[in-house]
Amino acid sequence: MVELPRCRRATWPEVEGWADAVAAKVRAAGTRPETIVGLTRGGWVPARLLGDRLGVRRLVALRVQHWGVTAARDGQARLTEGLSGEIAGEAVLVVDDITDTGDSLRLASEHARAARPRSLETAALVHIAHATFVPTYFGEEIPRDAWVWVVFPWNYWEDLGTLAARAAEIAPGLEGVGRTLRERCGLDVPADDLRRVLGPPR
Ligand code: AMP
Secondary structure: OOOOOOEEEOOHHHHHHHHHHHHHHHHHHOOOOOEEEEEEOOOHHHHHHHHHHHOOOEEEEEEEEEEOOOOOEEEEEEEEEOOOOOOOOOEEEEEEEEEOOOHHHHHHHHHHHHOOOOEEEEEEEEEEOOOOOOOOEEEEEEOHHHOOEEEOHHHHHHHHHHHHHHHHHHOOHHHHHHHHHHHHHOOOOOHHHHHHHHOOOO
16 A cells, blocks of 8 residues: 655745744743754754744754654654753753654653753644644644644655655656645645656656
């Protein structure tokens, strides 16, 4: 069975709106993070956007792997690279792009807490309501019965490549793939983008 999830392509203006919303909530709470821990890879761009908005200059990376290729969960969330810098004594905000099961952010915050920050909060641009871990701050909540795979701008080509390859198993060729992505995933993909991921016609 070829898996083609319902998808929603997130635009840069939407991403900026989510980052604005999270930053506004952080400011309203009166918290002043000194270091942002960005989960790589999904949380890396959001971490930078929040750093810009909150005036936080120090970013630290932490690598967690959970989902392998697009919308295919890769067993349990695993921490595959530790914190790239010290956070002891710091007020820390741990950031990811989306909490779906919530396992990645939970694992990351447990690991970060063990590094003895002065305080620790978490944030995600998007939160799916069924997640078992609720971030301290999020920009938008997706209801539990409206699950979608969010195609973020930083994952566009990777997601499109995976989805197009799966769609080609159902209906090969530019037209077949475009139609399948539209019907099954709800994605309207420009033909040039499909050409780029599918390569020259055989
Ligand atoms: P999770 O551990 O299930 O909360 O998912 C963590 C990571 O998997 C996120 O940082 C995303 O990069 C990716 N991910 C999981 N679910 C989705 C989704 N519905 N849409 C886009 N990316 C997702």
